[in-house]
Amino acid sequence: xxxxxxxxxxxxxxxxxxxxxxxxxxxxxxxxxxxxxxxxxxxxxxxxxxxxxxxxxxxxxxxxxxxxxxxxxxxxxxxxxxxxxxxxxxxxxxxxxxxxxxxxxxxxxxxxxxxxxxxxxxxxxxxxxxxxxxxxxxxxxxxxxxxxxxxxxxxxxxxxxxxxxxxxxxxxxxxxxxxxxxxxxxxxxxxxxxxxxxxxxxxxxxxxxxxxxxxxxxxxxxxxxxxxxxxxxxxxxxxxxxxxxxxxxxxxxxxxxxxxxxxxxxxxxxxxxxxxxxxxxxxxxxxxxxxxxxxxxxxxxxxxxxx
Amino acid sequence: xxxxxxxxxxxxxxxxxxxxxxxxxxxxxxxxxxxxxxxxxxxxxxxxxxxxxxxxxxxxxxxxxxxxxxxxxxxxxxxxxxxxxxxxxxxxxxxxxxxxxxxxxxxxxxxxxxxxxxxxxxxxxxxxxxxxxxxxxxxxxxxxxxxxxxxxxxxxxxxxxxxxxxxxxxxxxxxxxxxxxxxxxxxxxxxxxxxxxxxxxxxxxxxxxxxxxxxxxxxxxxxxxxxxxxxxxxxxxxxxxxxxxxxxxxxxxxxxxxxxx
Numbered sequence: 001x002x003x004x005x006x007x008x009x010x011x012x013x014x015x016x017x018x019x020x021x022x023x024x025x026x027x028x029x030x031x032x033x034x035x036x037x038x039x040x041x042x043x044x045x046x047x048x049x050x051x052x053x054x055x056x057x058x059x060x061x062x063x064x065x066x067x068x069x070x071x072x073x074x075x076x077x078x079x080x081x082x083x084x085x086x087x088x089x090x091x092x093x094x095x096x097x098x099x100x101x102x103x104x105x106x107x108x109x110x111x112x113x114x115x116x117x118x119x120x121x122x123x124x125x126x127x128x129x130x131x132x133x134x135x136x137x138x139x140x141x142x143x144x145x146x147x148x149x150x151x152x153x154x155x156x157x158x159x160x161x162x163x164x165x166x167x168x169x170x171x172x173x174x175x176x177x178x179x180x181x182x183x184x185x186x187x188x189x190x191x192x193x194x195x196x197x198x199x200x201x202x203x204x205x206x207x208x209x210x211x212x213x214x215x216x217x218x219x220x221x222x223x224x225x226x227x228x229x230x231x232x233x234x235x236x237x238x239x240x241x242x243x244x245x246x247x248x249x250x251x252x253x254x255x256x257x258x259x260x261x262x263x264x265x266x267x268x269x270x271x272x273x274x275x276x277x278x279x280x281x282x283x284x285x286x287x288x289x290x291x292x293x294x295x296x297x298x299x300x301x302x303x304x305x306x307x
Numbered sequence: 308x309x310x311x312x313x314x315x316x317x318x319x320x321x322x323x324x325x326x327x328x329x330x331x332x333x334x335x336x337x338x339x340x341x342x343x344x345x346x347x348x349x350x351x352x353x354x355x356x357x358x359x360x361x362x363x364x365x366x367x368x369x370x371x372x373x374x375x376x377x378x379x380x381x382x383x384x385x386x387x388x389x390x391x392x393x394x395x396x397x398x399x400x401x402x403x404x405x406x407x408x409x410x411x412x413x414x415x416x417x418x419x420x421x422x423x424x425x426x427x428x429x430x431x432x433x434x435x436x437x438x439x440x441x442x443x444x445x446x447x448x449x450x451x452x453x454x455x456x457x458x459x460x461x462x463x464x465x466x467x468x469x470x471x472x473x474x475x476x477x478x479x480x481x482x483x484x485x486x487x488x489x490x491x492x493x494x495x496x497x498x499x500x501x502x503x504x505x506x507x508x509x510x511x512x513x514x515x516x517x518x519x520x521x522x523x524x525x526x527x528x529x530x531x532x533x534x535x536x537x538x539x540x541x542x543x544x545x546x547x548x549x550x551x552x553x554x555x556x557x558x559x560x561x562x563x564x565x566x567x568x
Contacts, residue, residue: 042445099447121455129449136419136443177454207446210453266470268412268535270361270371293365293448300369300414300531301453303483304466 024077026085029238030191032058032168034085035231036078038069040204040285043101045142048073052101055195055231056082057188059165062091065114066186066195066231068105072147075105079112090114092163094172095153096197096233097180098125099209100133106151117163118153119174119182126152157184175199177210178218179233185222192228194241202235205284205291206248212259212298216252219245251280255291259298260305269299335390336422343388343396344434349426352437356385356427360439364417367444368451369529373412374400374425379539384428385411389527391421393490397527403518407539409477411520414529416450419443452530458487465560467546472537481535482512484550484558490526503554507532510550514564515543540564 026036038051049070057064063086068075082090090112095103097119103126106116130150138145155161157174171187179198186195198207199215199222208215223245229238255277262272276295281287340346359373376382379402386399397415402408417423420443426436452458464485472479484507491504510522510532519538532550543564550558 101447124455125451128451128455132418132449132451133447136449140445177457181454181456209447211457214454266468268371268373269369269414270359270373273365289445293444293446296366296369296371297453300529300533303468303533304485304531 024074024081026056026078026081028085029229029231030188030193033188033191033193034058034082035195035237036081037237038101038234040234042286042289043070043137043141045140045144048144049101049104049137049141050074052099052198052233053231053235053237054078055186056085057165057168057170057186057191057193058086058088059168061166062089064092064094064163064165064170064186065090065109066094067096067102067197068093068109070101070104071141071144072105072107072149073144075108078105079108091165092117092155094118094184094186095122096184096186096195096199097182098122098129099180099198100137102197102233103151104133104137104145104148107147107149110151115155116151116153117155117157117161117172119184120156120158121182122156122184123152125180125182126150175218175221176214178214179207180210183210183218185225187225187227189226192226192241193238194222194225194227194230196222196230196232198233200230200232200244201248202232202239202244203285204234205280205287205289206251206294207290208252208294208297212252212256212294212301216249216256219249219252247283251277251284254280255294255298256302259295259302263299263303263305269296272299334422335395336424339388339390339395339424343386344426347434349434349436352425352427352435355381355429355435356425356437358387358423358425358437358439359412360423360441362440363442364444364448367418367448368416368453369414370417370441371412371414372397372423372425373410374427375410376408376427379406379408381429382408382427383430386424386426386428387413387415388424388426389415389417389421390424391419392416392527393418394525394527396525398522398524401521401523403513403520405539405541406517406519407477407537408520409474409537412535414533415527416529417441417443418450452487452489455487455489458485458489458530461485462487463550463556463558465548465550465558467548467560467562468535469565470535474537476539477537478540478564479535479537480546481533482510482546482548482560483531483533484510484548485531486550486552486558488526488528488530488532506553507550508553510534510548512536513543513547514538514541515545515547517541517543519546 258276
């Protein structure tokens, strides 16, 4: 299994300095724009938390890393793979939001001296959730969680922020609560690649950990971004833009419509969570892991609609 | 705590759960009986109280729990305890005399694999308990506030809903209160100080001037505390709510009782 090899190579990396992380795939999707596709799965010991897509953008002078993976093991493998591609200094490590599959590898990049960057709400989200994540994921990840630390950003984004990597300016944009309360996108105008973080899911059922209505709204506004392809938070990459948004929008709209109907009928949250969105089941992977959760949170949100 | 004093089902559940938890966490229930119920004996539920809980917490921050009462006139207080939470006593509901509350549904945070106990104090002063084991949610689900800015911006807003009751002799209603109900156990990343807790600690619900229930609770209740319940109508024209939080906030609401049910 590729993931096992990845974990092994990464685990050995500190012992065998300079070990090339051949198992960690990092493709150049456009000149100077790199992406890694995570496995569509839950975080486990076997995959060392490698379930999210990661990226890097290389300018004339420096490098920006986009998300760091779900463990120190994966973060180190990512760093090693990136070093095979470029020796330019890593100036920024950008987290698209607080979730563990995107931030647990941060520790691997501390020694690069990079500045950690995130949404203005990211420090708060990491403070509120980090300790819970560290204890909750121990059960399913075991020793693959060893060494993981919560590394908050020191540079935060209120609305937009442009970072210059040397003749390559990338645009960071902070969004209202949607997938989470700290979603940040990264646009690389030079290549036309948008790194959406978890504001876009492909194949992996979307996860709502912020606001169902906010997610719908932000995803619609994302469509206006002038990009040609997108690296989603989860799923195949790169994908055509903005066409890639369609399936997710259909899911979120179905879920919203079903929940509104259930609320109108006077159903309780537990009953509604079992049925809302069910029509979308065959279209997505990990549906049974997340749909009832999305429905539960969505129900509590939508119940406040109307008089 | 006396195992024999608990319901067979509850005890079995607890034993299985204890076995499952043995490697990670000791069973806190014996100490909770001391702390919350002053070591009083707790008998089997015996149909007096029943707890509906999901087998798995889908969203750790919003886990629906329903306590059902076969004969509401026998119940004085119904207490919901999430054994493994940092603040296990989620809510204690003191039922109004003749309120006829058939069930109370609320939503709680469940931090990890945990037994949940519903404990009834009956008119004779005895305690009876039902228990369910709830598996923790997976993935990146955390028992945290979804959108802290919005929670604060909407602080204290209330909503009242009515439903057609399955029992024609009763009315069914729901009270919702906007509140972050935050634990405060997190560190402010800028000041490095621990944020103060901010949560609803009491909610009184009346029909006219007659109390339906008084809830006393804490941070294990989900954000935007919500209570759905049935009650026996006494002819009053309005439902009235008064809620308090631990910072002295007072939130009031009053709504006309509809004709729907």
